[in-house]
Amino acid sequence: MIKGSNVALAALSEDVGSVIVGLGWGSPTGEGDADVSVLLLDADGKVRSDTDFYFYNNPVAADGSVQLLGKTPTEDGSEDRISFDLTAVPADVHRIVVAASRYGGARFGELQDVRLSLADGTGEDLLRFAIDDADSVSAIIFGELYRRAEEWKFRAVGQGYASGLAGLATDFGVDIEDDAAAVEAAAGETALEAESGSGTAVTGEQDSEATGDPAHQAAPAPNPAAGPAAAGAAPEPLTAVPSPRRPAEDGEPPKRVARPRTAKKKVTLPKVARKSLAENESWREARLFPVSALKSDRDRETRATSVLLSVMAQVPEFGRRLTAAFGAPAGRMETFTEVSLPHGDSPRRPDGVIRVERAGKLWTALVETKTNGNALRTEQVQAYMDIAARRGYEAVITLSNDVALEGSPLVDVKIDKRRKHKVALRHLSWAEVAHQAQMLIRHEGVGNAAHAWLLQELLHYLQHENSGCHGFQNMGPAWVPVRNGIDDETLCQGDPRALEVVESWERLVRQVCLGLGGELGQKVLPVQRAKRGTDPGARRTLLAERLCAEGRLEAELRIEGTPGVLAVTADLRTGRLRTSLAIPAPEQGYPLSWAKRLVRTLAEAPADLHIETLVEGETGGPRGTLERLRPEPADLLPKDGAGITGFRLTLLKGMGSSRGNAETGFIRSVDDAVHRFYTTVAAHLDRPAPRRTPSREATPTG
Numbered sequence: 001m002i003k004g005s006n007v008a009l010a011a012l013s014e015d016v017g018s019v020i021v022g023l024g025w026g027s028p029t030g031e032g033d034a035d036v037s038v039l040l041l042d043a044d045g046k047v048r049s050d051t052d053f054y055f056y057n058n059p060v061a062a063d064g065s066v067q068l069l070g071k072t073p074t075e076d077g078s079e080d081r082i083s084f085d086l087t088a089v090p091a092d093v094h095r096i097v098v099a100a101s102r103y104g105g106a107r108f109g110e111l112q113d114v115r116l117s118l119a120d121g122t123g124e125d126l127l128r129f130a131i132d133d134a135d136s137v138s139a140i141i142f143g144e145l146y147r148r149a150e151e152w153k154f155r156a157v158g159q160g161y162a163s164g165l166a167g168l169a170t171d172f173g174v175d176i177e178d179d180a181a182a183v184e185a186a187a188g189e190t191a192l193e194a195e196s197g198s199g200t201a202v203t204g205e206q207d208s209e210a211t212g213d214p215a216h217q218a219a220p221a222p223n224p225a226a227g228p229a230a231a232g233a234a235p236e237p238l239t240a241v242p243s244p245r246r247p248a249e250d251g252e253p254p255k256r257v258a259r260p261r262t263a264k265k266k267v268t269l270p271k272v273a274r275k276s277l278a279e280n281e282s283w284r285e286a287r288l289f290p291v292s293a294l295k296s297d298r299d300r301e302t303r304a305t306s307v308l309l310s311v312m313a314q315v316p317e318f319g320r321r322l323t324a325a326f327g328a329p330a331g332r333m334e335t336f337t338e339v340s341l342p343h344g345d346s347p348r349r350p351d352g353v354i355r356v357e358r359a360g361k362l363w364t365a366l367v368e369t370k371t372n373g374n375a376l377r378t379e380q381v382q383a384y385m386d387i388a389a390r391r392g393y394e395a396v397i398t399l400s401n402d403v404a405l406e407g408s409p410l411v412d413v414k415i416d417k418r419r420k421h422k423v424a425l426r427h428l429s430w431a432e433v434a435h436q437a438q439m440l441i442r443h444e445g446v447g448n449a450a451h452a453w454l455l456q457e458l459l460h461y462l463q464h465e466n467s468g469c470h471g472f473q474n475m476g477p478a479w480v481p482v483r484n485g486i487d488d489e490t491l492c493q494g495d496p497r498a499l500e501v502v503e504s505w506e507r508l509v510r511q512v513c514l515g516l517g518g519e520l521g522q523k524v525l526p527v528q529r530a531k532r533g534t535d536p537g538a539r540r541t542l543l544a545e546r547l548c549a550e551g552r553l554e555a556e557l558r559i560e561g562t563p564g565v566l567a568v569t570a571d572l573r574t575g576r577l578r579t580s581l582a583i584p585a586p587e588q589g590y591p592l593s594w595a596k597r598l599v600r601t602l603a604e605a606p607a608d609l610h611i612e613t614l615v616e617g618e619t620g621g622p623r624g625t626l627e628r629l630r631p632e633p634a635d636l637l638p639k640d641g642a643g644i645t646g647f648r649l650t651l652l653k654g655m656g657s658s659r660g661n662a663e664t665g666f667i668r669s670v671d672d673a674v675h676r677f678y679t680t681v682a683a684h685l686d687r688p689a690p691r692r693t694p695s696r697e698a699t700p701t702g
Helices: 162-170 181-187 229-232 299-316 316-324 378-391 428-446 449-463 477-486 496-520 536-550 591-601 665-682
Strands: 007-008 018-026 035-041 065-076 077-085 095-102 112-119 125-130 139-148 149-161 332-337 353-359 361-369 395-400 423-429 524-526 552-561 565-571 577-586 609-614 624-625 644-654
Touching: 018 065, 018 095, 018 139, 035 065, 035 077, 035 162, 065 316, 065 423, 065 524, 077 095, 077 112, 095 162, 112 139, 112 316, 125 149, 139 162, 149 162, 149 565, 162 229, 299 332, 299 353, 316 332, 316 449, 332 536, 361 378, 378 395, 378 536, 395 428, 423 428, 428 496, 477 496, 477 565, 496 524, 496 552, 496 665, 536 552, 565 591, 565 665, 644 665
Parallel strands: 361 395, 395 423
Antiparallel strands: 007 149, 018 077, 018 112, 035 095, 065 077, 095 139, 112 125, 139 149, 332 353, 353 361, 524 552, 552 565, 565 577, 577 644, 609 624, 609 644
């Protein structure tokens, strides 16, 4: 789509009761990021109340009409997704504005491939809108969904704001309550700084229906300098700016109500667990979902499916979070196990069924579960896809320890395009299920104590060694031959086994991000740099070639609140893992004070931490271990007085030899290395400058 164009969703797909909007961007450095927001507007172009403003501090609508799903890595950056249940949007909401904002003085012009995509309930992409002129703005309205004659349409907007998230929300009638300094700063800026070329929301192919609709137009900003002479001047273009906030009724005193806050707050983590009443350590607390009786993989699959589906049905926040990304509506959820469905000569029994009812309509998904290292079977999933298509079901959900990669499906099924009804095939990893449970009970909170207890029991079950739900835990059959080939220098370029190892490495990195993010309550994403290409297959082929030539696997993780990108390198030639972080030099002060402060900050870090000084125009400066530098921080200063640009902190450790997740395995060693570096080094470093629109505060329940 182009700026100003519009389209009816029903003309693109028959399944648009629920849609997923994705806002994406790439960054040359891998560090660029932004936050999405949604505003529900009435016929006058204003929010009905402050609760119609959805962002990181208010991510889910009570009626399920809006849910911010969070970020996922893409081939060239990240994408922030939003689920809309259009059947649940209140009748007095006429427009839904979708926007994103940057923070800390950052601008969208520093990002690449800024775009919006929209998919229907089956996950099929329906449209794409690229924003090419996002230069100096810190917030952008990407587009809007709006009603026209009982039909939902989408308009590509691409309008820029220089006043950030608070300014954008204020213009649409949200009463923002920020720190005094932020409020004063916002007061000194014009609420809308529409840049040339991007400040006009409707240009060129303007919606003819909206042109005559006063509810969909907004009057141009008043111009005090305009007098009678301006009467014959050309009219200003229409913009997406709403009319000002409604004034308080005459004689009615204003009421003090809770207002949205965008000021930074600290996430409160759970306190130390209370002392147990057990007489000794051999006593085990009674669990709602015991695992001691599990003897076979079939037992594990049956128990895991039943446990998960029952908790999804009883904890609406959790069930909605897992199914919203699959196009499920918000509504009453019921779940079933071991259902028998006719298929040819013999019935099929999927492991589970999820049904959601809303307004008399049903959304249904079949569930196929695997535990331990068991792989999904193509013929089995294909049969469920055929059954779902015949019966009018909406989705088939596969659930296993494997991690799906973009452009590399776990199960290659055939879709009969002659069928009018489309079925979505979606995948969940057990690591993602555990991540979502952790985020809710440890960082964001749930509705009541009983729900928190159920989620805690589920998490305990998933993390138990006998549950079989440990996540990705095997580097595959190619791992040992590739390592041996690197050791004896017989691994040739183009060996397909190297590509298999690269794919396993990517799955492992994504799982490490889920685990660390769930523990911290912060966004942790693998970095995909734009210079590595935009095609996932081509990028993995390039990494496989580098593995053959250099014997190394490399990845970068961006951890919210950490001053830099965490680099992880597995050197298969030397059998060592390297975790490192480059931090910039302070903008003020003297080099010696920088070095002393850094050493003091790392007082609790491991003695074998390597510190390297980064200098201008050279590959590296002085370096040494923390143990040696503690008494002499001045050893970090270049002898020739070269300018210091930053410092690189590095930890080295041996990596596991086996391909699995045992104590001596490679997967366990990578996970331990990342957690050790973050907890002992990165967590103690000074955080970046406070974000203008930072992440939410959450008090965990239970």
